[in-house]
Amino acid sequence: MDILTPGKGIITTKSGVVTEVTENKIVLNNETFTIKEKPEIPEQTKIFPEFFSWQEIVVKQNQKVRKKELLAEGVTLIKFEAHIWVFSLLVIAIGIVWGIGKAAVYKHIPEYFPNEVGIVGGMVGLIGGLGGFIGPILFGYLLDFSDLWTSSWIFVFVISAVSLYWMTNTIKKMTHKEAPHLKHRIE
Known part of the structure; x- marks a missing residue:
């Protein structure tokens, strides 16, 4: 059973312009936010549940953002293969x-x-x-x-x-x- 739920995302603390976006970081007004990359997810898991979480970027370079706007959304995958x-x-x-x-x-x-x-x-x-x-x-x-x-x-x-x-x-x-x-x- 795979359960895909929202996870911990990244929200801006102040307004500004996104100056750089790469696979593992976002730069906003000289402040760098590290992005958690998607891990390698195995096909089968053990009896106990396994949790995998990562973040997906939702902004683009040179985009203006307001305070408390979402930069990267969190994703959590729970794999539970128990009988x-x-x-x-x-x-x-x-x-x-x-x-x-x-x-x-x-x-x-x-x-x-x-x-x-x-x-x-x-x-x-x-x-x-x-x-x-x-x-x-x-x-x-x-x-x-x-x-x-x-x-x-x-x-x-x-x-x-x-x-x-x-x-x-x-x-x-x-x-x-x-x-x-x-x-x-x-x-």
């Missing part, structure tokens, strides 16, 4: 793990917050909604900052680990306060 069974197993594994996590959260709400079920359930929904809105924006910034396509997964892992730690400690403190004789027993 349907590998893909299916990965999707099922992710669904099981996320389902267990969601069930655990909603199990703990009435158990540990019996008088505030509606408030806490609403906060969980609100945080989930904010994550769905803010997450993709943060993922874009993380990609720009780190140039790692997996930075979004790293971010989700860190947030999940911090949330797990926070939830575990909160439940332990509540258990120690309400039932000190169960202090050393963990569910």
Whole structure:
């Protein structure tokens, strides 16, 4: 499966005239922009996805450009040759793990917050909604900052680990306060 998507392009920081255009650079007002060339793309890839990115020039020599105008557009090719069974197993594994996590959260709400079920359930929904809105924006910034396509997964892992730690400690403190004789027993 080949997925062709937009990638990181080059945008002008100020207005001017393009003085030189070659295969690997653009000169604008004595400022040089390096163009990432198209890599050699193999016919077949391995089981895991491979990413190839490059830039294609969209301006011509002696062209006047304005601030924030596109000089070179980015192109990203994702090649994924995995068999349907590998893909299916990965999707099922992710669904099981996320389902267990969601069930655990909603199990703990009435158990540990019996008088505030509606408030806490609403906060969980609100945080989930904010994550769905803010997450993709943060993922874009993380990609720009780190140039790692997996930075979004790293971010989700860190947030999940911090949330797990926070939830575990909160439940332990509540258990120690309400039932000190169960202090050393963990569910």
